[in-house]
Amino acid sequence: MEIDASDLDGIRELVNIGVGKAAGILSEMTGSTIELTIPNISIYSQEESGQIISQIGTERYSAISLDFKGVFSGMTYTLFPAESAHILIDAITGEELSEDRPEQPFSSIQAETLKEVGNILINGVMGSITNVLKSQLTYSLPTYSEADMPALIQNVRQEHREAILLAETHMFIKNLDIEGKILIIMGAQSFETLIQRVREISRDEEP
Amino acid sequence: MPTILIIDDSSFQRTIIKKTLTNEQFTCIEADNGRLGLEMAERESPDVIIVDLLMPDMDGIEFLKAIQEKGITIPVLVLTSDIQDATRDLCLKLGARSFLNKPLRQEELVPAMRKVLEPSGDA
Amino acid sequence: MNQQKNLSVLTEFSDALPVGICVIDRKHIILFWNRTIADWSGYSGEEMAGQNLLDLYPDLNTPSYRVRIDQVLDGGPPAVFSSQLHTSFIPCRKADGMLRVQQTSVIRYPGSDPDHPCVMIIIEDVTELDHEIRSVRQMKDQALLEVQERKKAEKALEKLNAKLNLLSSVTRHDILNKIMVIDGFLGFAEEMATDPTQAEYLGHVRAAAMVIQNILVFNRQYEQLGIEEPTWFAMDTLIEAIDTEERLPIHSACEGVSIYCDPMLEKVFYNLYDNALRYAEGATRIEITCHPSSSGLIIIWEDDGTGVPEDDKEEIFKRGFGKNTGLGLFLVREILAITGITITETGEEGKGARFEFCVPEGEYRIGNPA
Known part of the structure; x- marks a missing residue:
């Protein structure tokens, strides 16, 4: 399916709405104002999934995932690089924010914090997609893991791995950059349905 | 028929707003960034301006400052995905008449628009 | 109505569950309040039905709760509230006055009508776990x-x-x-x-x-002494390092033996050799042998000189003993003691001096040194 600039614009806006909501919640949890930026959206076919890896590398991420099923089905991830994960944990648990951090694995309590933040971000984005596109989905509960991008993509069932939507967002808490990546991985049919819904709304086409 | 200027970088979002407002007999004109929006506000003198916050090439906050500096008194309604109280307070301080959150709800936008258009002009 | 029927089914089994369950609608009105949460909160299901949850528990009326609950109502994924970040979703106390720590999940109520969405709030009591x-x-x-x-x-x-x-x-x-x-x-x-x-x-x-x-x-x-960390020394290397100048030859049968000792170990053998030169009158050779035993490795250093008189066997290790400095064997014993090695004189007067080292298990290796 050919994706054009206005499809990307629609998805960007849906992600934007979701991230805005998530930032509002995080702002209350951290007691700090959060500055937002416009998310960057890219879409890859299964054949192009190698490009994602060459583009964003093979570093280990803190990954929060959940499955969704319905008019479109697949898996969604929120990924935080270690540096951003540390800033988030410090900001939420009220630790002193500092630039240098020990290279230690996350404790189960820290993972619990990251899981909740990831849950907030996924809910923002998936919530805005289903709400604006008026699509009913059912979801699994969120889970937490630490892995690199190839492993995360491999985790998704083959038939749900035909299209990858990558949204890269940046939020700033006290001038510290928190980088979050949202991956929505779907089957080709599901992806077409999603784009079709976006077009129905953005091109004055009545559903 | 009141004319509404919609300033939002997302054509997707502008279409949603336009559809909602055209159904309610408003006329809509559009701009995809703050700078262009400012030019259109001066040239077209719309009745109400709806502005997004996060935009390239003059964002919503800069736009609010700019129309204040230019002495333009057209009521402005901010429609943003940013739900932080701090952001709302800043917009209202910069002269915005109303502050609404995305996703847009028809049942919120239309009454807010009518209220802004009332002769007293208070939201 | 379908929803009512669904809720009555829910009542039947959820009252038996050890988790708190509450169902609310789009306007946050309580439709269902199970027995467990009724016990915890002190409010019965009948009292709670029809009340607005956010009015009863105003802490829930903040973005970090309300926006997230509304997202689920709008069709978003489940929201999970970790006990580590939010102590209690519905604050209630145990009989001993302790606040119940809760882990809460908010999911869309599966039986709900799409036009009138409801969410189910499932609350687990994790107080014990939290204390641990x-x-x-x-x-x-x-x-x-x-x-x-x-x-x-x-x-x-x-x-x-x-x-x-x-x-x-x-x-x-x-x-x-x-x-x-x-x-x-x-x-x-x-x-x-x-x-x-x-x-x-x-x-x-x-x-x-x-x-x-x-x-x-x-x-x-x-x-x-003891300034540097103890380390492994090959006996062969230590013995070869003694410069005999063909005065008194050393014969060693300790190939492949290493011992763990203070780096001053070199001084130990040097001192023993120096003593032999000074005091072992008529000695022709020095023999070194190693014998594993139940108490560790026994290393024997012996010469064929005059030997040590019975009365001096312990005295020679005291500070100030002897004709020269009186410090040599005292220092030898101290160096060895750092890694638990003992040294005693067990020779027979007239036949020669015989120094017996006992190296504890774990402080020696026989074979290829790593």
């Missing part, structure tokens, strides 16, 4: 604190030790310089002395000066 986590965390923090304090104390001791070493080395150096002056002038005085009594007195002065010098030399060596 907290006490483990406290223990860990305490342990980390203690380690930090110990490190500080160690640093302070290191500094103090360095200062003392510096002081003693400077003092030693100064005294040795003065002894050289004494030595020089004694030489002149001895040449000039014509009176035998005077010469005898000068002899005493020289002997005393030499004792002072030896004490200082010992002092310097003793200070090195």
Whole structure:
């Protein structure tokens, strides 16, 4: 399916709405104002999934995932690089924010914090997609893991791995950059349905 | 028929707003960034301006400052995905008449628009 | 209505569950309040039905709760509220007054009508688990604190030790310089002395000066003891390092044996060899053998000289014993003791001296040294 600039614009806006909501919640949890930026959206076919890896590398991420099923089905991830994960944990648990951090694995309590933040971000984005596109989905509960991008993509069932939507967002808490990546991985049919819904709304086409 | 200027970088979002407002007999004109929006506000003198916050090439906050500096008194309604109280307070301080959150709800936008258009002009 | 029927089914089984369950609609009106949450909160299901949850629990009327609940109502994924970040979703106390710590999940109520969405709030009591986590965390923090304090104390001791070493080395150096002056002038005085009594007195002065010098030399060596970490030494290498100059040959049968010891171990063998040269009259050779035993490795160092008299066997290891400095074997025993190695004299007078080392298990290796 050919994706054009206005499809990307629609998805960007849906992600934007979701991230805005998530930032509002995080702002209350951290007691700090959060500055937002416009998310960057890219879409890859299964054949192009190698490009994602060459583009964003093979570093280990803190990954929060959940499955969704319905008019479109697949898996969604929120990924935080270690540096951003540390800033988030410090900001939420009220630790002193500092630039240098020990290279230690996350404790189960820290993972619990990251899981909740990831849950907030996924809910923002998936919530805005289903709400604006008026699509009913059912979801699994969120889970937490630490892995690199190839492993995360491999985790998704083959038939749900035909299209990858990558949204890269940046939020700033006290001038510290928190980088979050949202991956929505779907089957080709599901992806077409999603784009079709976006077009129905953005091109004055009545559903 | 009141004319509404919609300033939002997302054509997707502008279409949603336009559809909602055209159904309610408003006329809509559009701009995809703050700078262009400012030019259109001066040239077209719309009745109400709806502005997004996060935009390239003059964002919503800069736009609010700019129309204040230019002495333009057209009521402005901010429609943003940013739900932080701090952001709302800043917009209202910069002269915005109303502050609404995305996703847009028809049942919120239309009454807010009518209220802004009332002769007293208070939201 | 379908929803009502669904809720009555929910009532039947959810009252038996040990989790709190509450169902609310789009306007946050309570439709269902199970028995467990009724017990915890003290409000019955009948009392709660029809009430607005956010009015009853105003903390829930903040973005971090309300926006997230509304997202689920709008069709978003489940929201999970970790007990680590939100102590209680619905604050309620146990009989002992302790606040229940809750882990909460908010999911769309599966039976709900799409036009009138509801969410189900599932609350688990994790108070016990939370207390365990907290006490483990406290223990860990305490342990980390203690380690930090110990490190500080160690640093302070290191500094103090360095200062003392510096002081003693400077003092030693100064005294040795003065002894050289004494030595020089004694030489002149001895040449000039014509009176035998005077010469005898000068002899005493020289002997005393030499004792002072030896004490200082010992002092310097003793200070090195235990400064460096013990390490592995191959017996062969140590023995080869002794420069025998063909005076008294050494025969060793300890190939492949390594022992774990203070780096001053070299001095041990050097001292034993020096002693043999000085005191083992008529000795022709030195034999070194190793014998594993139940108490560890026994290393025997023996010569065929005059041997050590029975009464002196323990005395020779005391400071001040002997004709020379009286420091050699004392130091030898101290060096070995650092890694638990003992040394005793077990020879027979007239047949030769025999030093027996006992190296504990784990402090020696036989075979290819790693």
